[in-house]
Amino acid sequence: MILVDTHILLFLGLTPERLSAKAKDTIEHAAPGELLISSVSAWEIAMLVSKKRIQLPLPPREWFGKVIKEYGIQDIVLDTASAARAMELPPIHNDPCDRWILATAMTFGLPLITADAMFAKYGVVPIIW
Numbered sequence: 001m002i003l004v005d006t007h008i009l010l011f012l013g014l015t016p017e018r019l020s021a022k023a024k025d026t027i028e029h030a031a032p033g034e035l036l037i038s039s040v041s042a043w044e045i046a047m048l049v050s051k052k053r054i055q056l057p058l059p060p061r062e063w064f065g066k067v068i069k070e071y072g073i074q075d076i077v078l079d080t081a082s083a084a085r086a087m088e089l090p091p092i093h094n095d096p097c098d099r100w101i102l103a104t105a106m107t108f109g110l111p112l113i114t115a116d117a118m119f120a121k122y123g124v125v126p127i128i129w
Contacts, residue, residue, distance in 0.1 A: 001034055002026065002128065003105045004073060005114035006041040006097065010054065013067035020129050023113050027071065035073040038104050042075075044097045082107045093118040 004012075004027075011018045012027070019027070027035065046060040056063040068075065078100070086096070086103035093099055093116075102119055105112045111126035112119060120127050 001036055001108070001110050002030060003076070003101065003108075003110040003112045004035055004037045004041075005101055005112060005116060005119075006037075006044045007115065008113050009037055009041060009064075009067060009073070010045065011115075012071055013063065014056075018115075020115065023115075023129055026113060026128050030072070032072045033074050035071060036076045036108075036110065037068060037073050038101050039075055039077050040097050040100050040104075076104060076108070079104075079107065089122065092121050 008019070008023065016024070042060070042064045045054070045056075045064055048054045049056055049060045058066065067073075082100060082103040085106055086100040089099050089103060091099075093102070098116065098118070102112065102122060102125065104110070105125040109125075111128055113128045115129050119125075
């Protein structure tokens with residue numbers, strides 16, 4: 001099981017050429033259901049669209065559903081253990097969504113596919129990039 005960061009899902013659905021070779025290889029060789037995405041990523045993507053920071057070819061809910069289905073990515077729901085853990089993390093990363101994603105990886109013992117170098121500064125989960 002591997003957790004996919006929000007921007008990695010955006011790369012997959014919009015600009016796959018932005019993926020590193022290692023991330024691309026990991027995604028391509030993942031077994032069905034092995035890739036997971038936090039449900040906070042769906043909210044984060046919808047928020048980015050509403051603030052006009054990104055554009056999608058479909059409404060956010062449809063786009064998100066299409067991309068996770070295409071890549072066989074399973075949704076991992078927001079849970080109270082990860083919520084509490086996210087609040088306990090030092091504010092190395094200013095984005096609360098990213099701290100929640102990291103806390104989810106910690107709670108479930110998952111590596112994280114991300115290009116965000118801030119996650120590695122925590123040193124708490126394996127980073128794939």
